[in-house]
Amino acid sequence: MQVLKFGGTSVGSTKAIEQVCSIVASYKRKGRMAVVVSAMSGITDKLIAAGQQAGQGQEQYRTILQDIENKHLDTIRGLFPIAIQSSLLSQVKKQLNQLESLCDGIFQVGELSARSLDKLMSFGELLSSWIVAEKLKHMGLAASWKDSRELISTDAQFGHALVDFDVTEHQITSYFQHQPFEYVVLPGFIASSISRETTTLGRGGSDYTAAIVAAAMDANVLEIWTDVSGMMTADPRLVPQAIAIPRISYEEAMELSHFGAKVIYPPTIQPVMNRRIPIWIKNTFAPDDYGTLIQDNGEKPFPVTGISGIQKIALLTLEGSGMVGIPGFSKRLFDALLREKINVILITQSSSEHSITAGIHESDMLRAKAAIDSEFAQEIYDKRIEPLLVEKDLAIVAVVGDNMKNHHGMSGKLFGALGRNAINVRAIAQGSTEKNISTVINKADVKKALNVIHEVFFESETKQVNVFIAGTGNVGSKLLEQLQAQQSYLQEELGLQVRIMGIANSRKMRFSDTGIHLGSWKADLEAGHEMDLRQFAQRVRDMNLRNSVFVDNTASDEVAGLYSTFLQHGISVVTCNKIACSAAYANYKQLKDLARKFNVSFLFETNVGAGLPVINTLNDLVRSGDRINTIEAVLSGSLNFVFNNFVNGANFRKVVKAAQDEGYTEPDPRIDLSGKDVMRKILILARESGAVLEMEDIVNHSFLPEEALHAKDVAAFYDQLDVHAAHFQGLLQGAADKGERLKFVASYHNGEASVGLQSVGPEHPFYQLEGKDNIVLFTTNRYAEQPLIVKGAGAGADVTASGIFADIIRTVR
Numbered sequence: 001m002q003v004l005k006f007g008g009t010s011v012g013s014t015k016a017i018e019q020v021c022s023i024v025a026s027y028k029r030k031g032r033m034a035v036v037v038s039a040m041s042g043i044t045d046k047l048i049a050a051g052q053q054a055g056q057g058q059e060q061y062r063t064i065l066q067d068i069e070n071k072h073l074d075t076i077r078g079l080f081p082i083a084i085q086s087s088l089l090s091q092v093k094k095q096l097n098q099l100e101s102l103c104d105g106i107f108q109v110g111e112l113s114a115r116s117l118d119k120l121m122s123f124g125e126l127l128s129s130w131i132v133a134e135k136l137k138h139m140g141l142a143a144s145w146k147d148s149r150e151l152i153s154t155d156a157q158f159g160h161a162l163v164d165f166d167v168t169e170h171q172i173t174s175y176f177q178h179q180p181f182e183y184v185v186l187p188g189f190i191a192s193s194i195s196r197e198t199t200t201l202g203r204g205g206s207d208y209t210a211a212i213v214a215a216a217m218d219a220n221v222l223e224i225w226t227d228v229s230g231m232m233t234a235d236p237r238l239v240p241q242a243i244a245i246p247r248i249s250y251e252e253a254m255e256l257s258h259f260g261a262k263v264i265y266p267p268t269i270q271p272v273m274n275r276r277i278p279i280w281i282k283n284t285f286a287p288d289d290y291g292t293l294i295q296d297n298g299e300k301p302f303p304v305t306g307i308s309g310i311q312k313i314a315l316l317t318l319e320g321s322g323m324v325g326i327p328g329f330s331k332r333l334f335d336a337l338l339r340e341k342i343n344v345i346l347i348t349q350s351s352s353e354h355s356i357t358a359g360i361h362e363s364d365m366l367r368a369k370a371a372i373d374s375e376f377a378q379e380i381y382d383k384r385i386e387p388l389l390v391e392k393d394l395a396i397v398a399v400v401g402d403n404m405k406n407h408h409g410m411s412g413k414l415f416g417a418l419g420r421n422a423i424n425v426r427a428i429a430q431g432s433t434e435k436n437i438s439t440v441i442n443k444a445d446v447k448k449a450l451n452v453i454h455e456v457f458f459e460s461e462t463k464q465v466n467v468f469i470a471g472t473g474n475v476g477s478k479l480l481e482q483l484q485a486q487q488s489y490l491q492e493e494l495g496l497q498v499r500i501m502g503i504a505n506s507r508k509m510r511f512s513d514t515g516i517h518l519g520s521w522k523a524d525l526e527a528g529h530e531m532d533l534r535q536f537a538q539r540v541r542d543m544n545l546r547n548s549v550f551v552d553n554t555a556s557d558e559v560a561g562l563y564s565t566f567l568q569h570g571i572s573v574v575t576c577n578k579i580a581c582s583a584a585y586a587n588y589k590q591l592k593d594l595a596r597k598f599n600v601s602f603l604f605e606t607n608v609g610a611g612l613p614v615i616n617t618l619n620d621l622v623r624s625g626d627r628i629n630t631i632e633a634v635l636s637g638s639l640n641f642v643f644n645n646f647v648n649g650a651n652f653r654k655v656v657k658a659a660q661d662e663g664y665t666e667p668d669p670r671i672d673l674s675g676k677d678v679m680r681k682i683l684i685l686a687r688e689s690g691a692v693l694e695m696e697d698i699v700n701h702s703f704l705p706e707e708a709l710h711a712k713d714v715a716a717f718y719d720q721l722d723v724h725a726a727h728f729q730g731l732l733q734g735a736a737d738k739g740e741r742l743k744f745v746a747s748y749h750n751g752e753a754s755v756g757l758q759s760v761g762p763e764h765p766f767y768q769l770e771g772k773d774n775i776v777l778f779t780t781n782r783y784a785e786q787p788l789i790v791k792g793a794g795a796g797a798d799v800t801a802s803g804i805f806a807d808i809i810r811t812v813r
Helices: 014-026 043-055 061-079 082-109 114-138 165-178 205-216 250-258 266-274 329-339 362-375 377-381 402-406 410-420 443-458 474-485 487-494 521-526 533-543 563-568 585-597 614-623 637-645 652-661 676-688 714-723 725-737 797-812
Strands: 002-006 033-037 143-145 183-187 190-193 198-200 221-226 279-283 292-294 306-319 346-349 355-361 389-400 425-430 436-442 463-470 496-504 508-511 548-552 572-575 628-634 699-701 741-749 752-760 773-780 788-793
Touching: 002 014, 002 205, 014 061, 014 114, 033 114, 033 205, 043 061, 043 082, 043 114, 061 082, 061 114, 082 114, 114 143, 114 183, 114 190, 114 198, 165 205, 183 205, 190 205, 205 221, 205 266, 250 266, 250 306, 250 389, 266 279, 306 362, 306 443, 329 355, 329 362, 346 425, 355 362, 362 377, 362 389, 389 443, 410 425, 410 436, 410 443, 436 443, 443 463, 463 474, 463 533, 463 797, 474 487, 474 496, 474 797, 487 496, 496 521, 496 533, 496 797, 508 521, 508 533, 533 548, 533 563, 548 563, 548 797, 563 572, 563 585, 572 585, 572 797, 614 628, 614 676, 614 773, 614 788, 628 676, 637 652, 637 741, 637 773, 652 714, 652 725, 676 741, 676 752, 714 725, 725 741, 725 752
Parallel strands: 002 033, 002 221, 033 183, 143 183, 221 279, 463 496, 463 548, 548 572, 699 752
Antiparallel strands: 190 198, 279 292, 306 355, 306 389, 346 355, 389 436, 425 436, 496 508, 628 741, 628 773, 741 752, 773 788
């Protein structure tokens, strides 16, 4: 015998019912077939709402009943030819009249009892299954309809009745042995008590009905037809990368369904598992898809089979020194919950016996607290234990897999991934079978946690990086251009999917839940909202995405002030903005400490030398135990350009103006020529070497006359360069007389740093430095006789963007 169950969405419309009947008719049968049917999608909720309205004395229940009637009558009209509709409509109308009479009675009494609610809810399955049976008959199949209340016997626990399996099995086998039809259509969900009153098997009970029938008849397979192609590795609404699970064990399916996987109702599995009857989950709307086969364990490609979660969880913690070594506390705790019929989802206890924690549904937490505080009132009064601590707004995320016990480090991978993404774990539970690791987290982190865990266990070939960019000027634009050009390479060669989730400049900001298309980012940004830095930062945090990276391409104090907030929320920071790392040492250290504490990256390679690996080289030396003794460097591409072009016969003013026109200097060239930018860079290198220095500790040997340095504006500054032309010519001539060249040099030695104009001879590594190149010499204990040299282009949007690009990749590699 075969047993097929179709869910609410599978019979939710005329077209869906036709598809169901087509599937049933297409089977090559071996013996008879039982077809179990749920109520049409949405109908059970409407029935409950109608009963509640009636019980509260609100006549709006009549409108709901009219909606239910229209839905079923329209379905009849859509499924059957006009010639036979009349009798069918009459039969359905008779059922609907009984439903209306029941609601009228509830309205008159002014109370909706559990008994009445069960009777009320039964109409959904009774109507849908009868319609399906009539459609199969109309197709010429030997089909009949049977009321499940005559087959499944339960106690009188209305709302969630317990099945009497001995009586039920006898009634099912007796019926099927003596009925002649090939197809028997049964309403799911409903049963009857010994006194023949209608009971229900709990929400999702249609699955249970099918399992009971399959077990009683020792069916070859139980097929559950729904609107998805089997059980998934995670909820695809929250994890778009989720994949179907082709094979899964009974135990794994029970664990996943218990922790929120809604494809199958948890009690369904037990009756068929006892008989080792396979369960096949199939998609009504994609019947050729394989689906998921639940049976005794088989080979699986991953150690973890699936991830699931339950939201709206509360944690109850009973603690106190009076519990230590005293038996009976746990029993009293759970007896108190039992008396209130409160289900316990998760339990964990400290080895010191000082506390015990239980997870329950949030809706039960007030009753739970009242019951437990009452149970332990004397101990609380005596201060032997504390009043029950209740925490809400939590969720449980469970990782399930039979193969986890055969793989080392599964817990480490799980908690490491959560920790790297700043997801705090409030409680942990793991069974001795090692098939399930359950974690309690904040419910706001559920989507992020599911995606993080799924990436770790199922997406080893691809890792997603979610980037937020502030600043779309020369550097920002080049960065986006490079990211677009390298998308395929990153995906294919590095297994990285870099998504731009938010962009902002000084005027506009734009976010996307699916990623901004890099080919149209300019237009998208222009169509965005007015820029508000506080709202921008809040949105970045609220999106709460895994592997998030904030990129600062600005020179803004305000933007730099956001770094600590981002780091504390598990968001890595990549920046070419030197302000944060050259501010007060306490601020610099705080950012470094926050990155370590929250296990994220704070990377600023482009603060010094643009795309040159200056800071990374320095970090590698320090981390490997080397000691930095001296740093000598030319760190300003703009100043190197100026002095490389300030040769005999050149006018200093014209050289500086040319550098500005080429984009090598800031709009106000004094920022470059004052040496302040170089001071920031040598300060950052000194700090990365381990020195505790402030900006004011750096000596600046300025070559600019005071009148030029403090000119009222840029135009006046250029005028002063003409006024002091002789001064600059004198500097140039002094170097030339010695056969040397002018270079603006930054130095760090024995804890002291300085910047200033120097002349260097042909023997010096700086002498041949051309164009806008930078050069850094590290003299260390290991590189004592010959310094380690890093040299190359140290300015320009392209090379700076490439350095930022590299830092983005480092955050996840």
